[in-house]
Amino acid sequence: MRRLAEELGVSITTVSKVLNNQPDIGEATRKRVLAKVAELGYRRNAVARSLTLRRTHTLGVIVPDLMHSFFVEIVTAVEALISSRGYGLLVANLAEDPAKERVHLEMLLERQVDGVILASSTGTSNSDLLRRVGTLGKGLVFIDRDDHPKIKCHRVLTDDIEVGRLATSHLIGLGHKAIAHISAQPLVHAMRREEGYREAMAKHGLKVQPHWIVPGGFLQDQGYDAMQRLLKTAPEVTAVFAVNDPAAIGALKAAWEAGVRVPEDITIVGAGDIAHGDMLRVPLTTVSWSRLDLGATAAKLILDQLEAHPAGPFERVIIPPRLIVRSSCGPPRKR
Amino acid sequence: MRRLAEELGVSITTVSKVLNNQPDIGEATRKRVLAKVAELGYRRNAVARSLTLRRTHTLGVIVPDLMHSFFVEIVTAVEALISSRGYGLLVANLAEDPAKERVHLEMLLERQVDGVILASSTGTSNSDLLRRVGTLGKGLVFIDRDDHPKIKCHRVLTDDIEVGRLATSHLIGLGHKAIAHISAQPLVHAMRREEGYREAMAKHGLKVQPHWIVPGGFLQDQGYDAMQRLLKTAPEVTAVFAVNDPAAIGALKAAWEAGVRVPEDITIVGAGDIAHGDMLRVPLTTVSWSRLDLGATAAKLILDQLEAHPAGPFERVIIPPRLIVRSSCGPPRKR
């Protein structure tokens, strides 16, 4: 910038003003500066700019598992929206290791991001840091999560109880009675899916046997293990609602390997609408809510808070879930 | 930091030195400072730090399609490695719109990233910017790409000719003679896959009919369209090598919808080893090279250049491809 000013014989201030479209600059000077900028291929230093402005025009996003298409789709939506508004996106992946969350949060805070979009994989830790994010005037949005009830921030999520109800009611509607659930602890969205499952069962007068609820997790391997256990301990079960699609796919795999056919012998429904779920060996019936809406809404909320309504209320946006019927579910048969 | 210094009655410099583990600080002072840091929950401002250091400890990565598991896996590997070394990752997605590449590159340069990892979707544009990346002393690595022959930078890629050979030879070995190729232009890695296809055909004395090469692209929809055309124009074809897995999946879909069975009526092989490729309706035979190695190597090269060997030679690392046989390929039959 100094170089520009020197070559043009104007002050640095003038250059700065042109670059920021300040109105108090003569048309002639403006043109000259702009020409020089183009000639030298000058680009202003966002780091220096951030230091004075106390704005980095950078957001951070933390996801539990970047390999899962669900989160990738959210990140993609966020990136698309904010990059069109001149923001950059720092991506941090927990790789399902909750301990990393703190490190990543600190990394983002150190880098002075203007806001954080978080799909936490821990329901209780790091609330000190999260609180600080708000205190520092930064934006904070929880996506697909409803933990940390004390933290004041935007939340964009689906109705997870409804997710559980939708999946379970579908199975019940097909005629199933012995319906198992592969669960995940201890995040509230997982617990709510289980709650929806229980509600649907109760509503139809079906009693849930304790051993029908098998602790699994959000990962394919965990769904696989859970299903293996389930096949042994609960031969009466004809249908399974898995907490999410990766777990459902793991369950599918475990079933095949055990020679149990899906959907003929056992029926499986997932949640989250994983990529290529329609192309699977058994196209997966699932519950879907828009990742695009989720990501775009989160991005919009945070950008609005930052640029338009710094003191606006904290929103809570529900992305409605809907059932997607494919072929992994059928009526019950004896096994 | 000033606050820290004031409360402790020492100079800002002293605090800075402690924070940077400088050896010329008394043990007592060091402890006092560290205690205060913990007490106040102080974290240094990376923006200010970057300004003086002229290092942001941030890398940028640009990928053509974040939704494609191939690139997500690379990004994941990069993020895992660099975040463990204290670096942040700015992610930019082209969403298969090559025009965005320039904007994203400028965004990264403006933000003074220490290096950029690039899987370009344009073979010729933006070489001015790319050259500048090198000039500015920043790291630059091409991943899975070998375009811009004039640009001096690290390159981590696979042997794409071999990819084409591997896929095609497999089909030939199965007894196929009329083998089509769904191609993509104009990036050299795509052209090399086609070259490998031609080589393998030639080596086995098979003549490639011009209409067997159908222009497609890297996207599922493009593979779908290409296959639809192919089914009409080349009924003699019994096997297809698609430029990548998404295109192969599109082709699979087009085949099913046309009532053509895979692999019985037509056999399909892809490239890139997409996530869940083994769980597809027809588990996809493909050529695979490690995305983890690709990403980790790229990250290592750039970090080494930055921290250890600023003047080291530009490396060219080849990640070897290998065939993964699943069930989308079988021997030829009449259609």
Add this chain to the structure above:
DNA sequence: ATGAAAGCGCTAACAA
């Protein structure tokens, strides 16, 4: 319409 000067929060010579 233009510019001088101060300052954003930090690091690094160099002195003391």
Add this chain to the structure above:
DNA sequence: TTGTTAGCGCTTTCAT
């Protein structure tokens, strides 16, 4: 061992 000083490249009052 500690502190003083001068920037890093930019924006922003406030004069002129």
